[in-house]
Every structure is written in structure tokens, then in C-alpha cells.
Amino acid sequence: MTKNIAILGASGYTGAELIRLISEHPGMKIKALGGNSKAGQRLSQVFPHLRHLDLPDLVKMDQIDFSAIDLCFCALPHKTSQEVISKLPETLKIVDLSADFRLRDPADYETWYGNPHTALKQQKEAVYGLTEFYRNEITTARLVAGTGCNAATGQFALRPLIAQGIIDLDDIILDLKCAVSGAGRALKENLLHAELSEGYHAYAIGGTHRHLGEFDQEFSALAGRAVKVQFTPHLIPANRGILATCYVKGDAQAVHNALEKDYEHEVFLEVLPFGETPSTRHVRGSNFCHIGVSADRIEGRTIVTAALDNLTKGSSGQALQNANLMLGLPETQGLMMAPLFP
């Protein structure tokens, strides 16, 4: 039976990406689109590329009858999300794409996001949405917290290595190259085409990026002790994509073996042959993550690279993958589209 879906925050990029994906999903139908600031508009006004779809108009959240909804995606800004979700029916299945429920410890949340958490009850029940590693918990969860897109990329590259202790836990560097859609549709000067194109730079340098909260939480839990990584993101003049270049200390072949073995049955995580490197252009618009392992010329130094599409596997594709599990649908349903190249 077709599942009825609501999307809150449908006028942002992750909202649009959810609609794109669900429009071809055989088991879901979009019944409500929430977008407070643009309520009353047709979605084709906000996203003309979706004009061929027969979709409900954007409405205010309180106009939605959630009793008819099987699962609700929240693609709202952080802080807004916790306010909204705390008011939604307690039985409603929710996949949240914001940062609000990613960190288990409310103190961590306040540290990284600067404001106290106001939906502690929901925070407690939320399951971290990195599908491949929390599959069982997600399947039975009511509320799943989508991961940060950078956090997902780094974890796909490193989790098995940290869990198995085959790399030096005190010397991990993640140099990330992020495309611009990860910054959302906000009007900021540095996101203008004339500012951004033809140039690139590091930002949130030195360990200030909020996704570090997720790395700390997850990597420490895996290792059973505190693990702190270095993480420097860079903004690249492209629309979609994250490339993580991870510098670790450990045997390259052992690293490759660990990733290959752990991801052997994972449809979306593809470990390339040893020595090959992935490219963001080869995962664009898809739910795949390509992972490469290379040995450095210096013995004992290994480079793990991982590429995914921040809007798909990094957020909305991941969210749909989780929703499939929560609704008892096949995990990969609606997610097997090939990347768009060129």
C-alpha cells in the first residue's frame, strides 16, 4: 500500500531533492508540502524544475492533517526543527534532516550550536541516521536524525578503520572539498555566482565546523575512548559533491581490506580497487558513495578518499533510505538511479 508522505521545509534544496526522489518512488505519495514563508504558492513557482509533477500547494504547517500521513520529512533549519517536531503528533514517524537530533548529549548540542536544546524528549528517542551503521535501530525508530553531509562522508571513509583500531586514533586529518549546495539556498554574498565561481578557499578552519560534534560522538563511541580528528572543509565552485581526503596512519592494504570487507554487501558504498580514487562527478545526483584507498610513498601513511553527493547520499537520499526502513519498504527502493554525467 502506498505510503502517504509530508515534507516540511519543501522550499529548500533538501526539500526539492526529496520531492525529486519521491516522485519516482513506487511506494510513496506526497500528500502535503509545508513551507511557512511560501505558503499559498504552487511548488512550480518555487521550483520550476518540478512543474511536471502533480503536487499539493505549499501550506503552513498547521494546515496539514497529520493523521493521514505515514511519515514526515522535516527539512527545516536547525533550531526551527526542534520547535516544530516537538509539536507534531507523538506517533508520527519522522525523518529529520536538520542538525537538531544528531547529537545525543544535550550539552554537546549546546556547545556546537550555541543554544540550549528545547525538545529533550524527542532528542532522547532520536536515532542517528547513518543507515549502514544504524540499520536495526532505524528500522524500529519513530524519529531518525539525518546526519551532517560532511559527517556522513567522513564516517563512510573511516568508521571501519576506527572500529577495528587499524589506524592511529590520535592522528586523523580530514580535508574536505564541499560543493556549494551544501550551504543551502540562503542569500549570502559569498554564495553568489560572481563571488564563488572560479575560486576556492578553506572555511571553518581549525576545528570550528559543527559537524565535528558528530565526528567526536561517533568516533569516540566506536573506539571506546575519546577520538578527536582534524577537519578542514573547503568550498569548491561546483553545485553538488563532497570529496573527503583522509590522511591516516596505518597500513594501506589493511585499510583497503577492512573497508572492502565491511562494505561487501552495502549497495550504496562502493570501495574502488586499491589505488584508484573517486570523483564527485561520478556520483552526482545518485545515492552512491565511492571510496578509494591509496598508500603514500611514506610507509605507514594511507590516504582514504570518499565522494558522495551532499544532497542525495549526504542528506535527502539518506533520509529516503531511512524512511524506507521505517516504513517496511525495501531499503533501496527509489534510490537506484544512476549518477548524472556529464
Place this chain on the structure above:
Amino acid sequence: MTKNIAILGASGYTGAELIRLISEHPGMKIKALGGNSKAGQRLSQVFPHLRHLDLPDLVKMDQIDFSAIDLCFCALPHKTSQEVISKLPETLKIVDLSADFRLRDPADYETWYGNPHTALKQQKEAVYGLTEFYRNEITTARLVAGTGCNAATGQFALRPLIAQGIIDLDDIILDLKCAVSGAGRALKENLLHAELSEGYHAYAIGGTHRHLGEFDQEFSALAGRAVKVQFTPHLIPANRGILATCYVKGDAQAVHNALEKDYEHEVFLEVLPFGETPSTRHVRGSNFCHIGVSADRIEGRTIVTAALDNLTKGSSGQALQNANLMLGLPETQGLMMAPLFP
């Protein structure tokens, strides 16, 4: 029953696009991939973005058992295509994406392409593949000739207006803006990123572009007399997309009415509300063509704009749409994916 598909010329962009589309088509399966110069390679070496697919390796054409094939796509360069197709089994259904069978008159072919046609028998039976206008002929055809991508765009904008005589037939200007993938994967200096990006220019100016052969053939047939248009293409620093800006003389409202009426039941041809203009970014990766009509401030002057993705609706999507008809499948099957934006 699933239809068995072969693709010749699988290492070019239209070949890759066919594979992308067919990979999600519920009624087709790729059984053979021909690519002479890269025979013996795995497709994932040639197109790493397709590495998740379970595909046959590239082979030489004569290694393919065509008796097991229901339909063959030929995505070869023109001239090569006619040589190959003349040697294929006479009963094999074929959709050709080259220029070789688009022009009905062999003399026209020689005029525009510079060499005599060497597969006259096949040329005679070929049906022009502009689906929305040759649907019946295509359904029963054995050999369908895919149209030029520019030719398709211009015809979607203008055919109803010419057929109904509501514009001046002697004063039609098509100013086209073409993305770079239309030039294929050939190694040409002007297609390098460092040359092409951040700049744009007109090419084949003054009526020398080969797609004019198609415009002349089709528009003249529609009008019942010779119609010659002006056509100037421009190369734009983007990967996918054609935008046609057509300057015609006629009443704008009548033009809009004619297009709306003729395309009322066409799934892929969307006529925008009067005065709105389409954008290539809103059809990227999809089989849709968006069409806009605006009145100029000078009375009796009308501007028709049309946008499509040259690799999808302009070639491989069109080819698949035709193949669906030829194989008795639903015309839109495998073609309803939403555009990729941003």
C-alpha cells in the same frame, strides 16, 4: 516480457545517457555494448559513474549475437553509422542517434554532410524520430532516425506555428544557446575546460550548421512550400542544455494558443503560462521540454523560447521514447525522472 537491448557506440555521451536511462527502465535489459575502439574494456573504466551497474563488457560489433536482441541503439558518428547499419540484420529494430538517416533526400544528405549516402535502402525506410509528430510512423517502423538536438528544440518551438500559418514564414530567426556536451567527447582544443569555461561565442554562423537540413526539410513539408529559417548556435559554458530563442512575426497570443492546444496532451512538452520563460537548468537530466511565449513591445513580434536537455530529450531520451513505441511499451516508461536541480 523484458526486451533485450544492444547499444553500439557506448563509449560516447549519448551512449552513456542511454545506459543511465535504461538502467532504471522496468521493461528493458542491456545485453550488449559495442565500442570498437574500447572493445575489451569494462564500461566502468570508460564511465566510472556507471560502475554500480551489472553490464556486459564492451565488445566489437561483430562479437554481438543480434538474434538475441530486440532493439539496437546506434550511437555512432555519422557516416560510420550508415556503414554499420547497412550490415546489421534486416529485421533488427534500430534507433539511430546519428545524422545519417534524418534527411530523406540523398542529395540533401550530401549537401549538408559532404559525402554521398551509402545506405540508400535503409535511408528510404527510416522514419524521422521526432516522436510527438511522427508517433504513428515510429510505432511501426523498423529503423528510426533520431533528430538533431538543435533541430528538435527549434521544431518544438515552431512546428505548430508553421503548420497553421500563423507566423510569417519568410522571417524566422532561431538564436540557439547550446551546452558543450552536444559537441560530444571528442578531443578538441576549444572544448577544453580552460578554453571554454567563463566565455561564450557564436559558431557555424550564417546558416552553415548541418541541422539546418532538418529545419528546411521539416518546415517546408509542413508549410507545403520552401521555408528557410535563420539559425545561429552559440556555445555556452555549461554541460547540458539547449535554449532556443525564436524571433517570429505573428500575434503572440495566437502563438501561445496554438502551442498550448497542440501540446495539451503531450507529457514531455510543457507550454508555460503566457509571458514566462523557460530555463535550461529546470530540465537538466530530464526528458521535458519547456516552452515559453512572450510578446515583444513591437506589435506583431513574438518571441518563442524552448529549453531542453540535449542529451536527454535532445537525443538519448528521445531515442528511448521512440524505442518504447517500437517495442509496444508505454511511451513514457523509464522517462519520467524529474530534472536534477541544483
Place this chain on the structure above:
Amino acid sequence: MTKNIAILGASGYTGAELIRLISEHPGMKIKALGGNSKAGQRLSQVFPHLRHLDLPDLVKMDQIDFSAIDLCFCALPHKTSQEVISKLPETLKIVDLSADFRLRDPADYETWYGNPHTALKQQKEAVYGLTEFYRNEITTARLVAGTGCNAATGQFALRPLIAQGIIDLDDIILDLKCAVSGAGRALKENLLHAELSEGYHAYAIGGTHRHLGEFDQEFSALAGRAVKVQFTPHLIPANRGILATCYVKGDAQAVHNALEKDYEHEVFLEVLPFGETPSTRHVRGSNFCHIGVSADRIEGRTIVTAALDNLTKGSSGQALQNANLMLGLPETQGLMMAPLFP
């Protein structure tokens, strides 16, 4: 003797371009930078690419001692510009880059810009700043009005043809392809990199673009009777450049001869050999305008293409060229830098 220069509106793109150009001008020195909203900031905070220059900090306009200034560039938004300029000393030489003083008839100004002109005295004395055609008037002017960047491009392509009556004055079409910096540094959703890159579209279609006011004024004056052109701009995913494709009726060779003859001694206006077409990439960052003429296959139809950099020859370079004349300096001083390619 070095001339002292002030720039009002130094925090926008045309302001930055003026500083870039003047920084290498041997006869000018920047003494004051006005930027009300960013007053108090160092210019290197607003434009880090200019950090190597020894420049005054941004100040509010009323902090500037204009008695020490030889010439003031106003790079302010229209409407603001007329308010500011009407309060500046009456003897101060000014080059205005806004739209406020381009149209001679106050009624035309109100028609195209929607508000009544409030600096009628200054408007009356302003000289239209298309250097190559108003050289004498500019040399002795106190107030020069920089032209629209699109208006400049179209006029370079067409003025000699209209003045000499060698094209049909009632059937002129300008299809312009404009890069994004022409839209300025304003925060608009459609100017975001994620929205703009990889796509393109027509805007202000049908004769609503304000630069038509300039075309009407200038072309009609040249012809001695009303001339109305069709003008459709398109937004292209590149940072700098305007390409005008002009469709006219007239003999192509005569058109080429007229342009070659009229521009024979113009340093910045280069007419290409007959049949060649210019590219925006070959004028980027320079004050040159490349112009091409081609015959269409239809007899009597001619295509004139012109390419320039909207921020240089289209605005700030033109402004500096005019300032040179007004200050008695060599016209080309500080303007001979080669384009930046690739």
C-alpha cells in the same frame, strides 16, 4: 601632475573594477573611497583581492573633502546617484556609472525607471558617455553619464549602420548574452551559484529591459526618426562578458566595410576579418570590444556580433576612458592591459 580621484560606491563590482584599473594608472591617485553602508571598514575587508594596495578606508560621503578631488566616480545605484550628485560641488568633475543621467528627456527617465527625476539641472548638463561617439563633448564636460553595459555593446555593433542607413531600421533584433556580474553584488536568489551555474535563460523579454531607453534615444537621434529595436537579454553562467548577436537586414559586406571604416582609428573597437566571430573570453578583463560580421545564407540578412567585458569596456573601463579625456590625459592611459585568458 597626478590627479586626485574619489570613488563613491566603492563596495560594488564597478567600484572594485575602477580601483583595479586606477591602481595601475600612472596619472591618477585614489584619495577617497565612499561607501556609506560599509563606512569605517578597510577596503581589504570588502575586497580582499585589493589588499596589496595602499588605499584610504571607506568613509561616509560627507566625510570627503571634495576640494582636494580632481574627479569623482559615482558607482552608486540609480536614484541614489542623482540624490548624491545633486549635492556634490557644482564644479566637481564627475563620471557617473549609474543609469540616472543617460536619458536626456526626463519623461523617458520616468518611463523606464518608474520615478520622476530629481536632479534635472544636472541631467541637463550631463553628456552621454559612449566615448568613441561623444569624444568632444566628453572632453569638455563636467558630468558624464556612463552608458548601460548592454547599451554600449549594441551601439558598438550598430551605430555606424544606422547612421549610414545601410540596414533596415524597422527590423533590428539584438539577442544579448550577459554574464552575471552585470547584475551586481545584490543578494538575489537567482544569482546564487547553485541556482545560476549550469543553466541559462532569457529575462526582461519582450522589450522591458531599461537599456532600451538608451537604444531608442541614441538610434533615433542617429537616424533622424524613431527607431525601435527588439532586445532580449539572456543570463549566462559566467562572471564577465556581454555577447550581442544582432540580426539585421542589409548587405553583409557593406556592413563590414562601414564598421571597419568608422572604427579604423579606434584603439578599443576591433573589427574582425569578415566572417569571424568574437568571444567574450577573448576580451575578459580588458577594455577591448571585438566585433564580427557574417552574411547569413539568406541574401540580405547579416549578423553582427560584438563582445566586451561588461565591467571594463561596459562600465568602469569606459568610465576611466572618459575621465582621461575630462582630465586632459591620454585617452587610453591605464587601459591597455591585455585580456586575461584562460
Place this chain on the structure above:
Amino acid sequence: MTKNIAILGASGYTGAELIRLISEHPGMKIKALGGNSKAGQRLSQVFPHLRHLDLPDLVKMDQIDFSAIDLCFCALPHKTSQEVISKLPETLKIVDLSADFRLRDPADYETWYGNPHTALKQQKEAVYGLTEFYRNEITTARLVAGTGCNAATGQFALRPLIAQGIIDLDDIILDLKCAVSGAGRALKENLLHAELSEGYHAYAIGGTHRHLGEFDQEFSALAGRAVKVQFTPHLIPANRGILATCYVKGDAQAVHNALEKDYEHEVFLEVLPFGETPSTRHVRGSNFCHIGVSADRIEGRTIVTAALDNLTKGSSGQALQNANLMLGLPETQGLMMAPLFP
């Protein structure tokens, strides 16, 4: 007195960049342009953006009268360069932009470039062209070897730190982001716009990039013992720019102090305020290198970032800076142009 200049290899990007720069140099004049494969062509055919310049046509090398030349730039491919230079007059001043004379030890050259060096005599006399660090030697040199563009960027970031021993010499990681013009004008599939734009990837991963030869040579000489760094370049969809993100172990403030002090009087090396990060867009087309230092959240970890334009400060600008010294001209002459932004 004006110096007469020859450029060999004028049809590549570094050749074109030399011409762009020299065209505005008050003390140099281009007397000969060598380009074997394009001999006989006018430079405006090869580089239309330089058509405004009065330049000699391209000729074969043996057609050049070197007795009239004060200094010759060689912008040829490596291996070709050593063959050519060994045949040039022994008294001719030469700035070579190839890789042929960068490595002092012939065995190192063979290791990294795969072929034995065939101009050992010239190699012996060649001076390494990193101007700021070899100024005296360059001033009196006959033959100067331009550095690798990546090698220059990394050295500007790290030399003072290695020389002063304030970072751990055994744990230095350089993650470089390189724009595409660094790959030259060669026809390679992966450099096509349709392949490259909208995606990015690591290449020459694991310590195989040839510029490591320079890092090893220079850093080891500075330290007085073997120093081996990790170096991973990435190809970014932009035309100009290199951004080096260097991960080092040492005190961030000490690192910043060392760079500020050593570069205090260097016109082209700008150390940003502590904690700020440079962007390639802010040095485009200029000879400046911007350097930033940030502390990581992990104590004792420091990130040094450096940005320059690979065609200017990374090759042709550096070459001109060296030529100025060799010819007794002011070091910065012709090199003070501001970056082009946007």
C-alpha cells in the same frame, strides 16, 4: 634601454601569460616568438585575446636571430626544453619554465622524469628560480629554472618553518587544490569541459607527483637532513589557482610570526592576519601569494594555507620577476597588476 625578448613555446598557456605580462612591461619588447608546430601563424590565430598587440609572427626556433635578444623565455615541454636550451648560444640569458633544470642532481631528474638528462652542463649552471629565496643567485645567473607551480605554493607556505625548525619535519602534509590551466593546453579527455566542470578528484595520489622532487631537494637542503612530505594534488573545476592546505605540527602563533617576519619586505608574499584564510579568487591574474595561518582545536596542530595563480606567480609571473633581476630591472616591474575579481 628596452630589453629585447624572445619566447619559445609561445602557443601554450604559460607562453600566452608571458606575452600578456610583457605587453605592459615598460622595459621589455617581444622580438621573437617561437612555436614550431604553429610556425607561420599569426599569434592572433593562436590566441585571439592578444590580437590587439603588435607582435611578430610565430616562427621556427632556427629562424630566430638570438644575437639581438637580451633574454629568452623557454615555455616548452620538459625534455624538449633541455634539447633546445643546449643548442642556444652559451651567453644568452634564459629563463626556463619547464621542469628540466629544477633538480640539481641528474639522478633525481631521472628518477622523477623517467629519462636521463641530456644537458648536464646547463643543468649544472642553472639556478632554482624561487625568486624570494634565490634572489642573489638569480641576479647573476645566465640560466634560471622556473619552479613547479605546486612546488612554489608549498614552499611559500613552509620554507621559513622548515628552515627555523619550528615544525615537526617528519609529519608534513600538503593537500593541494589545483585549477585546470596547470595541466596545459594538451588534448586530454579528462580536461574537457564536459568531463571536468562540476566535479573534482585527487590525482597523482600517494607521493607520485613530480613536484615532490623539488620539495625533497629544497626542504632537505633547508633542514640539513632528509625531509619527505606527503603531497596530494586535487583537480578543481576552475581555470586558475592553486590552494595549498598544509597540515603541520608546531605552534600556530610561532608559525605565523615566522612567516610574517620572513616575508615582511616581500612585495608579493602577503601573510594574512592570524586566523584568516586566503582564496584563489583573490589572487587571480596577479603575482601575489596570500598566506594564512590558523590553529587547529588540537593543541600543537597548525594549518598553513597559501593561494596563488598558477600561471602568474606559479610560472610566468615568477619567470618575469626573475628576468627583471637578470636584466638589472626593478624586480616588481610589470608585475603589480591587481587581481581580476570577480
